[in-house]
Amino acid sequence: MCLSIPSQVVSIDEKNNTCIVDTMGTQREASLDIFKEKIEIGDYVLIHIGYVMNKISKEHAQESLELYQQMVEAIQREDEDA
């Protein structure tokens, strides 16, 4: 039940307080009823049982991925030196 997958906002319907999101190629409607912040097309969000729970911070995601990449490269260098 908890395994929400990141989705990207494709369009926003302000009248009904909903948006269309793309989840790994599948588009579906999601409610914005429990989400207060401003949302924009292109934002990454977490969807749970049809509701946008939160935005995903691109900056934090990018920082983590870069850290992981550096770790992999460091280990590869150690292997080459050994």
Next chain:
Amino acid sequence: MKMLELKQLYQGFRDPKSILAWSEKIKQEAKDLKCKIRVMEVCGGHTHSIMKYGINQLIEEVFEFIHGPGCPVCIMPKNRINHAVLLAQEENVILATLGDMIRIPSSKGSLSDARSKGADVRFVYSPLDLLKIAKENPNKTVIYFAIGFETTTPMSAALLERVEREGIKNILFHINHVLVPPPMEAILQNQDVHIDAFIAPSHVSVIAGSKIYEPFVSKYRIPTVVAGFEPVDLLEGLWMIVQQVKHREARLENQYKRSVSFEGNLLAQEKIEHYFELRESFMWRGIGEIPYSALRLKEKFAQYDAERVYDLPYEVVKEPKGCICPQIISGVAKPLSCKLFGIVCKPTSPIGSCMVSSEGVCNAYFRYGNLL
């Protein structure tokens, strides 16, 4: 900063090279520790990631994983399932619910059994689907059998807000929303369970904020790290725990910063506060009664509360003979200790709730233990 593609976002956190790099780093960091760290992953989502990506095997010399009570289907007491079956059998009722609830058996059978005998039981992807069902069936009462932790509670509140705003008269709620911290605390009181650290649920924390785990560090001095469900997130969270254990610290840390804040989703919390109040006590499957561990609708919303509208009995229902789901949920036993596991209890013929639910720990052991 370059633009991050959605594909990178989820695949980057499942990268096999990163998984191996983290597991090596954890083993390196933990090499001076004298014994394994007993870590409880509270949420069933984490249990599945641990089993699916073989994290338990990758770092087995560092961690012993104790599986927690964070599967909403697994912890549902049988008397509440009986309520759902009784409601589904009422005349002119459509009963709707999420997840695997339909298949969980109780002493009155399962919702699936009730459906095969003619009851109108529906699985919904979202509580929002109830609005459509109610509008299409104006002469019927649609009852939402609401389940789940802090993650799903605001959606029930948001549905009720829509029901009120649109003046819909034929939707009722049977509320089974439960809270994560009380069973964690109950498990810490159990003398048979010893826990050195917690991996705290991520999506619960998106809503409730990491603040809800503060007592575990301030009162119990247990290192607690909120971690995401992706394997690399989980490994980074475990690495944070190794650091704390090594330095004899007990801090609340948040690995899943891209989605979780200390305060959480305040609008969602406001909606919960508006509609719900604490129950004095709730029976947890496997753990027993825990005070102030669940929610119910406030008195002023009684007209929407199926528990007040219908006469539903309170009864204690025994577990099936030989099933040790209660011990598994409370962290005392593991699936492989169960004599029924994989022999008579399988995902296709589950005896206990831990095998029924796709988030259940027995289901994870069966699915990823090459038994499926």
